[in-house]
Amino acid sequence: MAGGSAIRGTRVGAGPMGESERGESAPRRRVSYWCANGHESRPSFALDAEEPESWDCPRCGLPGGRDEQEPPKAPRNEPYKTHLAYVKERRSDADGEAILAEALAKLRKQREG
Template sequence: MVGGNAIRGTRVGAGPTGESERGETAPRRRISYWCANRHESRPSFAIDAEIPEEWDCPRCGLPAGRDEQNPPAAPRTEPYKTHLAYVKERRSEADGEAILAEALERLRQRRQI
């Protein structure tokens, strides 16, 4: 034997190898899922497991469905909004002017004291 390493390919503390020592694996089936980018992923499920309608594509992260011709659409991502954008959704321009005038009046009164 060249190199003389009898335990090549194993690590210290590794358990027994092979199915005979670990028991039989559960019967499995592979299901194909396709994403909008036409990536196919084939996760395996136990025969008696409930099969999900959608699966996340491991390549691009988009949702994948079981119908190759009609994969699920990519989720719509909302653009980042600033605090000011959220405030403008809740308040009108007149409300903003009134709040600003009230805050300025309070500041002026504090300075006079």
């Protein structure tokens, strides 16, 4: 079937583009970051840009630092806590019994009256 568009199979913006169309790229430098698992990532930064102290590892997600011998420690994951666990942190057993006794007394008074 011979019909259709003459540029079939291409899209706008497709094709080779050189620096003449894009403009010149800024001079760059590569900086090495190491995570606790020993992975090295080397992002590039413009020469005049400030390098961050840490960079997340693209392989494992741990934070990476610039010192290969002393990479940052993996963050400690806190386990999920239920509402009851948070209440128990704030209140003692004696507090809980006093609150329960107060609530029961209030309910008994409502039922009587």
